[in-house]
Amino acid sequence: MPNFNIIQKQNAWFDHFGATDDHHRDVKKNKTKKCTRQHVLISTILAVIVVIVLLTRIPLLQWNSTGITIIGTTGLSGNTTSQLFLPWGLAFDWSNALYITDQKNNRVQKFLMNMSTGSTVSGYGNGTGSSNLNGLIGPLGIIVDENSNIYVSDNGNYRVMYWPNSALSPSLFAGNVILNSEIVVYFLSGSFFFLLYNSNSNNRVCEIGTAGSSMNQLNDAFGLAHDASSSAIYVADSVNNRIMRFFPSNSSGTLVAGGNGNGINNTQLSTPQAVYFDSLSNSLLIANTGAHNIVRWVLGASNWTLVAGSIDGSNGTSSTRLYSASDVTLDPMGNIYIVDRRNHRIQFFPVGESNGTTIAGRTVNIKRLNIFVTFHQISRRSTWPISFLA
Template identity: 45%
Template sequence: MLTDAFMKSNIFQWSDWSTSEPVVSQKQQQTFDKPSKSNIRSRGNVTLRWNTTGITVAGIMNQRGTASNLLDWPMGLAIDSSNTLYVAEYSNNRVQKFLSGMSNGTTVAEQANGVQNRTSTTLNFPVGVTVDSSGNIYVADSGNSRVQLWASGASSGSTVAGNGTSSNQLNMTYGVALDSSSNTLYVADYGNHRIMAYSSGASSGSLVAGGQGIGLNKTQLYNPSTIYFDPPSNSLIIANRYAHNIVRRTLSDTQWTLIAGSTNGTNGVSSTLLNSPFGMTLDPMGNVYVADTSNHRIQLFMTGELTGITIAGTTGVRGNDSNLFWAPYAVALDSQLNLYVADRNNNRIQKFQRY
């Protein structure tokens, strides 16, 4: 009997690809593998297929420390146009920069020894990080409830959000995203269950999503952890952590729409559910990659589909093998769509090569 995926397609094509690797084919016509391998989809002109065995590109498994080749609870990732990797280390209170192919990082925000404080040169439990085209680094400094801007090459940061005034007060900043066309900064205000927007140079922010208390309705958020600005749709993609879903908030609308997970707060291990998703990102085709943290897996949701495909990790299984995670917190893609995962409790960044 054909799967539902087959029933929705008028065109079928057999493949010789191994069942051991997740394969997603994006072509102009629907393309599927044999019925037993219904995790193959299509919609563009790019084949998406990754090794399921990760390569450690930063950190050393089960080792914690402040040395340049070690990490301590990596929770945020960013990759610039040169495929340079930036890692926000929660417990080391710093952001490390790793050039492509290098296992030793350099500290680009905070101090290398991980001192925790609220000065212009220190951070306190940084979570999210993003980098603009000029190499300026924006850090969600969660323990200080602020966002710090570290200009390219600077030895200290400046506060661009969260200075404590009534319209700029934040409560645990977790995620940051930048609209480069308008130079607007978006902040996931985790403890206040809302997303705030800050225009360049503004002393206060404006509410763009949530802010109606904890809840599951379409005007509320529940601990938003990561955000992504999607220019083609002029929308924010939000990891709505304890609502166990990923939602889209178009800036011209007043309510969000569901991308992945449930609308009623249900968590689970099925291909349509998530469990405390913390991080996510998009590829140029609009597909969404989710760090399904408590399920210890990375889920891919093709544009317009509510059923996810596990492309890394094993559902519900935590571990330190090269094909497993222990609480993946962030995901990022480089220019070749290789997948990077912040494997927090294993203190490492894993790379899954696309081929």
């Protein structure tokens, strides 16, 4: 497949957001648009139909297996406003602007709807890394909360930076202090795993252990996801090629995906680096980085189903291939976005019927955000208030 040029990228970006634009959650649009009774009635009927379909026919909905490059140039790194250099994480704000941690360029880029060129919102923008307050070194994880405040895991500086909405400069959010928090997970260089729980009377920190493969150990843990209904925390245990589930009251975890060695079979994972919990289908979306694909693992199942990328573990630059995918997220309409790290691009896979190499897609239940800090990245799946341990 040929690479998409800028015009095609812009059109794809525009077409996608034409389908996801929702004036009900856009404050500015709410001031200028009013729904008639007829529109309200139609919306209600459609909502009921969607709920019925989601509850009864979720397996029939699929993601398209062909991706669209919306940001970056396949295989070409750079530090211009339209280029990326080993991007790592991504997040949406409530206006559907997309934020990307451009790791090797030591910056965070913001891309507005319909645009394939971005603006630097954190870092110096020219690729220069710095430990100054306005600088970054190798940023990885990113969160944008419902108020469009930005939190960046400044990996090379061992800190988390906080950019309030419309602020001209950031502040240190976490680095050398323990903040008053509910529950937070923290990894130090992949070797230590801590839980902080605030019971309103005291803070307790539990060290689970050093790096290892036992049920109370992790080895180079990267991504995190949270199930608010059960308080379970899912961890992408990269070197152990597995996804573990932990509960706040237990120091030992449960294996829920992988754990059968590094491999490309559908019972194995290969250095997973991100995980996304889908409460609607009770499943996990996993960035199966070493196998160059995104897979879905239903909790309780013994194998995964392919979402995007190759089934045989091969990498590539075509629109159906990935190269070291490092993060995955969904927009409000259930379209999937993937950080295709070594292709220096962001891939977009729209919801729609495919030819059988995809899995069930659905409309996302938007959640409020809690931030989990790791040495590597921030994970962003929760209904808790924002909290931190560092």
